[in-house]
Amino acid sequence: MNTLSFDSKRCERIRQQLDSYLSNELLVETATEIVRHLESCEACSRDLESRMRVRDALQRAVAKQPVPDSVRAGVLRNLRESQSRSLGTTGRRWAVGLAAIAFLLFSLFGGEWLSLRRGQQVIASILKLGISDHLICAIKGHNYPELANSPDQIRKKLGASYAPLLRVVQERLPGFEVLEGHVCSVPGSDRKYVHFITRGQGTILSVILTERNGASLPKGKFLASAESAGLSIYEDHLSGMEIAGFESAQYFAFVVSDLSQHQVLQVARELAPALNEKLHVTGHILTPIANDGVADSMNLRILTETTQCDEKSRCRVQEQRQNA
Amino acid sequence: MPHLADLYRTASLLLRDRHEAEDLIQDTYLEAWKSFHRFEMGTNCRAWLFKIMFHRLHHVRRRLVKTSRVVTIDDPDGQVELAAEPVVPQEIRDEDVLNALAKVAVEFREIVLLADVEEFSYKEIAETLRIPLGTVMSRLSRGRKLLRQELAEVARSYGIDPRPKRAGAAEIA
Numbered sequence: 436m437n438t439l440s441f442d443s444k445r446c447e448r449i450r451q452q453l454d455s456y457l458s459n460e461l462l463v464e465t466a467t468e469i470v471r472h473l474e475s476c477e478a479c480s481r482d483l484e485s486r487m488r489v490r491d492a493l494q495r496a497v498a499k500q501p502v503p504d505s506v507r508a509g510v511l512r513n514l515r516e517s518q519s520r521s522l523g524t525t526g527r528r529w530a531v532g533l534a535a536i537a538f539l540l541f542s543l544f545g546g547e548w549l550s551l552r553r554g555q556q557v558i559a560s561i562l563k564l565g566i567s568d569h570l571i572c573a574i575k576g577h578n579y580p581e582l583a584n585s586p587d588q589i590r591k592k593l594g595a596s597y598a599p600l601l602r603v604v605q606e607r608l609p610g611f612e613v614l615e616g617h618v619c620s621v622p623g624s625d626r627k628y629v630h631f632i633t634r635g636q637g638t639i640l641s642v643i644l645t646e647r648n649g650a651s652l653p654k655g656k657f658l659a660s661a662e663s664a665g666l667s668i669y670e671d672h673l674s675g676m677e678i679a680g681f682e683s684a685q686y687f688a689f690v691v692s693d694l695s696q697h698q699v700l701q702v703a704r705e706l707a708p709a710l711n712e713k714l715h716v717t718g719h720i721l722t723p724i725a726n727d728g729v730a731d732s733m734n735l736r737i738l739t740e741t742t743q744c745d746e747k748s749r750c751r752v753q754e755q756r757q758n759a
Numbered sequence: 760m761p762h763l764a765d766l767y768r769t770a771s772l773l774l775r776d777r778h779e780a781e782d783l784i785q786d787t788y789l790e791a792w793k794s795f796h797r798f799e800m801g802t803n804c805r806a807w808l809f810k811i812m813f814h815r816l817h818h819v820r821r822r823l824v825k826t827s828r829v830v831t832i833d834d835p836d837g838q839v840e841l842a843a844e845p846v847v848p849q850e851i852r853d854e855d856v857l858n859a860l861a862k863v864a865v866e867f868r869e870i871v872l873l874a875d876v877e878e879f880s881y882k883e884i885a886e887t888l889r890i891p892l893g894t895v896m897s898r899l900s901r902g903r904k905l906l907r908q909e910l911a912e913v914a915r916s917y918g919i920d921p922r923p924k925r926a927g928a929a930e931i932a
Contacts, residue, residue: 458899490903492853618902
């Protein structure tokens, strides 16, 4: 067996899972394996990109399809007619009346369920990607130095927009040392993460921020596990990792670690109010980096170089470039 | 009216007839209204409505089967052939992707719509269509590939080579 046939088989195996990867149906471990393969395989990466392009184009095209007014009018007319036909006896009238009230309530609040469901899907997806980022960048990629980078180095890597967040993370995570801070992304996704890697309580803990891009955490108690100064803290766990987070005006913020659920929630509760305040105060400069015309060149360079950095060697190169 | 637009768009793309789609939506909401006592509050009402719609849709299909010859497409094994992977255009127009979707057999089209547009999970799709999870996965894989093939065909019909112009970007054989 030569190298090419080995790679072909690996590519074939990966591509057989790309559809499930695209649908966010894989376990984090499998998704991580795919992500690592995509890093080194241009053909598979191009394949995924092509599949994402088609899916995005389809979503856009379908969303633009007009819905004639006659559809809604027809449904209402049909319901009214059915209700009139049903109004035979007093007993049935009560039953129909109650059903109509229930359906009316359902109609009024159904949108809430939709937004909740979509919110859950979005959050599940973001949480999974957040955990992937922690696993790939911090745990497997070991993208942090044994001796913590200096605050100046970290601020430089974060760029002017995100540098002010460092102090918040330092101050609100007592017992945790901030080893690293940068902007990164998971291969196969356009989502960017502001990533702080900290060490404490015998393990590594990540603080990750990512743009909301209009998405919202669902309002209500369904995913919220706790509150902190009026902020709802959301929690989930995957692959032995606990994740807890909240939303600010523009960002989702998460704490990810293999600490216990209680510990991770506690850290998130400590961090949330101050981080939210800082994000709020500096919100006007925290524009998305990809569209940030005023982002300084250093910021963009760091983003480029840390993007998809899941290999230690690559990050060493990055470190060398930045030191040079 | 909750989810009306989502349901109508899906129905019209599956039936490809505006009036039939409107009828289906009316039937769906009427059925939902009548069986609302069976809806469990706190569960996903959007999935519930889609389930009702697809149940009605299968009735419509059964009627169509009696009046016309319908070729049933068995699931292929869903194997991905590297060499035959279609290369889709870099820029995809709305009308092209909708035309390409219309050419995909309805058994695959419905799953592509449920997974990629409505973003239902595999489990929800399996429950909605009453088919095994494995069938959802294989049909989705096949459906997406058919869609890419159709898009590649559209590009070729315009005389456009959809392959990206990259030096040394040889496909793995």
